[in-house]
Amino acid sequence: MADNAGWTAAAATDPQLACPTSGVVDIVFSRWTTPILWTLNTHGRLRFVELERLIGTITPKVLTQRLRQLERDGMVVRTYHPEVPPRVEYEISELGRSLAPLFAHLAEWAAANLDKVEQARHDYDTDTPR
Amino acid sequence: MADNAGWTAAAATDPQLACPTSGVVDIVFSRWTTPILWTLNTHGRLRFVELERLIGTITPKVLTQRLRQLERDGMVVRTYHPEVPPRVEYEISELGRSLAPLFAHLAEWAAANLDKVEQARHDYDTDTPR
DNA sequence: TATAGTAGGTACCTAGAGGAAAGCGACTAT
């Protein structure tokens, strides 16, 4: 798979999924998963409301859904304390933490190139006779 | 930005967007953009129908939409030849090609860890009293 | 008494993404 600089020729062999990274993208980059993983990694172990407040705009329903999915995928570990009031803690797993260099790479690319994207958008919007 | 192992503390300062990579994710990892970029990079310059056939499951309407978006973001270069029948060619831009190591990193992580995700899902589904 | 906090679950609703299918304009090949 990683036999060359990254872009393999596997796309030619699989017409259905022309991109060998699509499986990862669904797991890691579906909506809300990156902010959740990022927050859990920067702040360590967090309770539900803490996570909710740090992310700021997510609704509890969606947060629950995404946390369940991330737990099922082994990216997040959930610890339930049967107290009153109930206490639940979430932390990033070893598998989730292994994404750190990837996210670093992504943030690096963003810092270096996001303004180029902005520039390209501006050029497109002004030059193209919409 | 890249002052530590990758996960910066920027999340704490921005409650609205708790993840500094969210901007990139919308550009690079929104639906269909990864297969398109991947195919354009592996096959070089391609015509509309060629792209359509290589991806296989995308509809022309969606392909047009994504190509316009990628063109506006400066990731793809579109060349129109006013012939009959019309001929249009798409190729990946320099900016788009700069994503190659990132995609390589992603494919590498996938090759190393996708089976762990599968295992975690299986464990979750069998252990959890759904 | 009543309110707040905790970790969600549930029912309902809407907006938007995406799929299916047809068309179009200008020409060519059969």
Add this chain to the structure above:
DNA sequence: ATAGTCGCTTTCCTCTAGGTACCTACTATA
């Protein structure tokens, strides 16, 4: 005369992610 090619565009339809609002049981606090 008919069908086909190319790169879309348009219309219609469906599906679902996500938002809003309200609910639980139990306790501590005012």
